[in-house]
Amino acid sequence: xxxxxxxxxxxxxxxxxxxxxxxxxxxxxxxxxxxxxxxxxxxxxxxxxxxxxxxxxxxxxxxxxxxxxxxxxxxxxxxxxxxxxxxxxxxxxxxxxxxxxxxxxxxxxxxxxxxxxxxxxxxxxxxxxxxxxxxxxxxxxxxxxxxxxxxxxxxxxxxxxxxxxxxxxxxxxxxxxxxxxxxxxxxxxxxxxxxxxxxxxxxxxxxxxxxxxxxxxxxxxxxxxxxxxxxxxxxxxxxxxxxxxxxxxxxxxxxxxxxxxxxxxxxxxxxxxxxxxxxxxxxxxxxxxxxxxxxxxxxxxxxxxxxxxxxxxxxxxxxxxxxxxxxxxxxxxxxxxxxxxxxxxxxxxxxxxxxxxxx
Ligand code: ADP
Ligand code: MG
Numbered sequence: 175x176x177x178x179x180x181x182x183x184x185x186x187x188x189x190x191x192x193x194x195x196x197x198x199x200x201x202x203x204x205x206x207x208x209x210x211x212x213x214x215x216x217x218x219x220x221x222x223x224x225x226x227x228x229x230x231x232x233x234x235x236x237x238x239x240x241x242x243x244x245x246x247x248x249x250x251x252x253x254x255x256x257x258x259x260x261x262x263x264x265x266x267x268x269x270x271x272x273x274x275x276x277x278x279x280x281x282x283x284x285x286x287x288x289x290x291x292x293x294x295x296x297x298x299x300x301x302x303x304x305x306x307x308x309x310x311x312x313x314x315x316x317x318x319x320x321x322x323x324x325x326x327x328x329x330x331x332x333x334x335x336x337x338x339x340x341x342x343x344x345x346x347x348x349x350x351x352x353x354x355x356x357x358x359x360x361x362x363x364x365x366x367x368x369x370x371x372x373x374x375x376x377x378x379x380x381x382x383x384x385x386x387x388x389x390x391x392x393x394x395x396x397x398x399x400x401x402x403x404x405x406x407x408x409x410x411x412x413x414x415x416x417x418x419x420x421x422x423x424x425x426x427x428x429x430x431x432x433x434x435x436x437x438x439x440x441x442x443x444x445x446x447x448x449x450x451x452x453x454x455x456x457x458x459x460x461x462x463x464x465x466x467x468x469x470x471x472x473x474x475x476x477x478x479x480x481x482x483x484x485x486x487x488x489x490x491x492x493x494x495x496x497x498x499x500x501x502x503x504x505x506x507x508x509x510x511x512x513x514x515x516x517x518x519x520x521x522x523x524x525x526x527x528x529x530x531x532x533x
Contacts, residue, residue, distance in 0.1 A: 176287030178319060179203070180327065180520025181276060182294050183307070185246040186350025186377070187211040187487065188272065189514060190280040191521030200331065200518040203280040211487075211513050212279070216271045217241040218258040226275030235409065242268050244351060247374070249310075250302035266306050270313035277316060290317040292524040294516050297323045297356050297370040319524055325356035326365045327519030328485045331510050334360045341480040342368075346498065346506075348459065348488035351377035355463050357470065357479075368474075371466040376458060378419070378488035384452050385415035385443065393432055393439045401434040422448050423490040449493050456493050460501070482506040487513045 180191040180200075189211045190203045202210045207228060217230035218240045225233060234241040240258045248254035248265035255262040263271075273293075281288050293316075295307055304321055311318045325345035334341055345356040354372040358365055386402075389411050393401045401407045411432060418428035427444045449456075467474045482498045484506045489495070498506045510518065 176289035177284075178290045178292075178521075178524035179277075179280060179288055180292050180294070180322075180517050180522070180524050181273065182324070182327070182517035182520060183246065183269065183273065184211075184214055184349060184516075185244060185352055186214055186379075187513065188214050188276055189517035190276055191514070191517035191519075192280075192284060192286070193521055193525045200521045202514050202517060203284045206279055206283060210511065212276060213243075214246065214272055215241060215243045216268055216275070218261070218263075220259055222259070224271050224275070226272050227279070235413065237405075237409070245269060247351070249306040250300070266310045266313065269307070269310035273310060273314035273316060277314065288316075290319050290524065292319050292322045292327075292520040294322050294324045294327045294520050296352070296354055296372075297325055297367055298354065298372060298374075322520050322523050323356075323367065324354070324485070324516050325358055325367065325370065325483075327517075327523065328483050328510075328515040329358055329360055329365050330519035330522045331515040332481075332483055332507055334365075334481070334483075338362060342474075342478055343481050343483055343507075344463070344479045345483045345485060346459070346463070346489065346494070347485035348494060349377050349486040350488070351375075351379050353377060353459050353462065355459070355466050357466060357474065369466055369470050371462050371469065373458060373462055376455060378486075378491075380455055381452050381488065381491065382412070382415045382419050384455070385419050385448065386411050388443065388447075388451055389415060389430055389432060389439075389441060392441050393434065393437070396439055397435075397437040399435055399437060401432060404434060407432070407434045418443055419448070419491070423492060445492065452493070456497055460497065476502045483515070484512050485515050 182189045191200050192203055194201045205212050212227040213231040215230040217225040217233045242256055245265045245268040254265050277288050328345050341360045343358050347354040352374045353376045356370040357368040390402045414430050418430050421428040422445045427442050430441045432439045489512045495506050
């Protein structure tokens with residue numbers, strides 16, 4: 175007999191969770207490289223081989239055109255067809271290829287046979303997008319126990335249900351390309367979504383772009399050369415900006431060196447300046463949160479929130495927990511990795527029986 179897993183099928187990164195047979199706790203099944211998350215990228219090579227995850231992302235960074243990313247955004251779109259190596263792929267096809275890769279990798283790494291899964295979807299997904307997700311899972315040969323809303327999965331991972339307390343949680347999810355916020359009412363045997371809102375064109379990618387522009391401006395000022403005009407340097411700046419952004423989640427500054435047309439520019443970006451050049455985007459997320467509070471009947475405010483759950487890799491940026499503490503007066507809930515919470519929650523759900531008890 176095999177195991178039931180939880181799959182966070184993300185726009186930029188995906189993850190698979192299982193219940194550890196020894197500890198009984200949810201844990202991530204790492205990738206073959208030992209990472210917690212897998213890039214949601216697939217590639218079709220000229221000989222027909224399909225790559226996924228880091229291998230496919232590497233091809234994308236090398237400029238290979240047979241790669242696909244961000245296809246979750248096109249789930250449910252009947253008109254979407256992406257030609258890769260001479261064949262058209264729908265978003266369902268691409269998601270199925272990714273799911274197949276994720277499951278094979280998880281089986282190999284965990285040494286378990288995967289029987290069934292809960293797959294997570296954004297709370298705002300309508301019937302069409304949900305049907306497309308189910309179709310992708312079927313195409314991947316996966317037995318889907320059900321779909322679970324991402325914020326609900328995150329609440330499961332924090333164990334907010336089943337402790338006898340009634341709580342209202344705000345789930346703030348800033349991923350790679352999307353922002354979602356959800357208010358959830360958590361009772362003993364039920365997690366109810368009171369409302370959700372978001373901006374699906376705003377994510378960590380945009381914070382990265384702000385750093386790219388900062389680097390390019392500095393370089394232009396110093397040498398009178400626009401480094402973004404050269405496609406190779408532009409790709410290089412993209413990688414450097416992403417690294418600097420992540421470094422600033424841990425350090426007070428990040429050093430960046432860029433070479434272009436025989437010039438070499440060395441720059442130091444402080445966290446303070448990073449926060450300044452991206453402040454308008456953090457404010458956009460704050461505006462969406464306020465809009466959500468106002469849309470609830472009767473309207474709610476931070477005073478009604480018992481705890482904030484941070485989800486998504488981009489909430490590792492210090493400005494996010496700082497904002498939450500500033501406006502709510504409380505630190506966000508801790509103890510679960512922000513990029514693992516959704517998959518862990520789905521794993522917990524996949525191992526509950528119908529009455530809600532964990533198997
Ligand atoms: P998804 O959009 O698929 O839900 P994730 O929640 O995994 O994806 O978020 C991915 C985003 O998180 C990317 O933009 C990535 O750059 C960003 N990210 C990951 N780790 C960090 C970090 N340590 N600091 C800042 N941003 C990070
Ligand atoms: Mg996500």
